Every structure is written in C-alpha cells, then in structure tokens.
Amino acid sequence: GNSVTQMEGPVTLSEEAFLTINCTYTATGYPSLFWYVQYPGEGLQLLLKATKADDKGSNKGFEATYRKETTSFHLEKGSVQVSDSAVYFCALSVSNTGNQFYFGTGTSLTVIP
Amino acid sequence: GAVVSQHPSRVICKSGTSVKIECRSLDFQATTMFWYRQFPKQSLMLMATSNEGSKATYEQGVEKDKFLINHASLTLSTLTVTSAHPEDSSFYICSASSSGANVLTFGAGSRLTVL
Numbered sequence: 001g002n003s004v005t006q007m008e009g010p011v012t013l014s015e016e017a018f019l020t021i022n023c024t025y026t027a028t029g030y031p032s033l034f035w036y037v038q039y040p041g042e043g044l045q046l047l048l049k050a051t052k053a054d055d056k057g058s059n060k061g062f063e064a065t066y067r068k069e070t071t072s073f074h075l076e077k078g079s080v081q082v083s084d085s086a087v088y089f090c091a092l093s094v095s096n097t098g099n100q101f102y103f104g105t106g107t108s109l110t111v112i113p
Numbered sequence: 114g115a116v117v118s119q120h121p122s123r124v125i126c127k128s129g130t131s132v133k134i135e136c137r138s139l140d141f142q143a144t145t146m147f148w149y150r151q152f153p154k155q156s157l158m159l160m161a162t163s164n165e166g167s168k169a170t171y172e173q174g175v176e177k178d179k180f181l182i183n184h185a186s187l188t189l190s191t192l193t194v195t196s197a198h199p200e201d202s203s204f205y206i207c208s209a210s211s212s213g214a215n216v217l218t219f220g221a222g223s224r225l226t227v228l
Contacts, residue, residue, distance in 0.1 A: 034216075034217075041222075041224075042222060043117075043206050043219040043220050043222040044157075044206065044208075045219065046216060046218070051215070089156065089157070095215065100162065101147070101208075101217055104156065105155070105156040106155070106156045108154070
C-alpha cells in the first residue's frame, strides 16, 4: 500500500543549527513527494515538492531530494531560525488514487535562540 | 497561488447542537475536497473525500450521519457536525485540489469546542 514513515519528534535545535527530518515511503505506483509545514494554530502550507526521482525540491532554505533507490525524501536546512518552529509533515500522492494524499505523523521542531 | 478559505476559524457550541464549517476555493475550481481531523499533537486523519456533485466517500470509522459533507459547487464544500458532543471537539482542516493538479491546498483549519 501507500504510506509515509517520518522521524518522530519532538526536535529541539539551537538557532543556526543544521536540521534533518527523515522521511521514507512505500507506494504502489510512482508517487509525488511533498513536505508541508504547520505553524501553531494554522492549517498546512506546502513547503516543497518533488515529482520524479532525483528531483530536488527547495524553498525558504529547506531542501529535499527524491531518492527512489532508498525510497526517501529527507528534509534538510543548513541553518534554522526561531521562525522555523513548526510541525513538518512528509506526504505522498499517487496519481492512481485520485489525488489522495498520505501523510506522515508529523515532526515538531522547536528552535531556541 | 491557490487559496482555500475556511470558516469559521473557531467555534464554540453547546452539546447537542449542529455546527457547519465552510471550505471555499477562492481562485480555482476544486473538483475534489478533503476533510481532515487533527487531534492535539497528532497527524491528520482523513475523514472523507468529496467530489463536486456527488456523495462524499467516507473513511472507515467515520460516521457519515454525524459528519455531513456537501460539495454543491466547484468552489464550496461544507462539513456539518450534527448533534455535537464534547468528544467531537477537534481541529478540522479542509483541503482542495483542482482536476489534474497534484498539489493540495489547505484551509487554515477550524477549531471546534463542544461544551
């Protein structure tokens, strides 16, 4: 089936530290991969995406590379800021499921000054 | 970019009453809308998928008579929590996608508190 396994949190980092949030997936077809971010009290916002193997999605200093050989889509940022504190969700979508998305459990990130 | 408006953002109601939450796509036609429920510090639980002009498809364990979903137009879907009870208190989030698009746009969510 289709599923996403995401690194459990919470994660606490100091400002300017390096961030990695691991995400691996299983999919019955050829998935598109996404990272969504949820700030406190808000809905989810698309952070970045990749639609085929070896694609790199990037936005606001965050990056993730679609690795088909390891079925992974790890999120990275070289230097986190306090404003990056949020919950991050890895997700996949497979076209043969009618745009249905499958989400990981979310990883809470807190960045301290 | 695509914007989804969800209203109300917060609602408090008495036990036994019904509450309606609206989800609107503001600048695109949403052929499919999804409704999620999110418990504190947990992931999103898909409740149902609605396609414009047809009945919603509910996920296993979700009571269709309690959570009424209507998707009457390409820009509006509503979730009505009927005869709400305190255990229905939660954060409800809608999302929408247009035909052929492989991106979900989320509403800001609605915090329901049932007293």
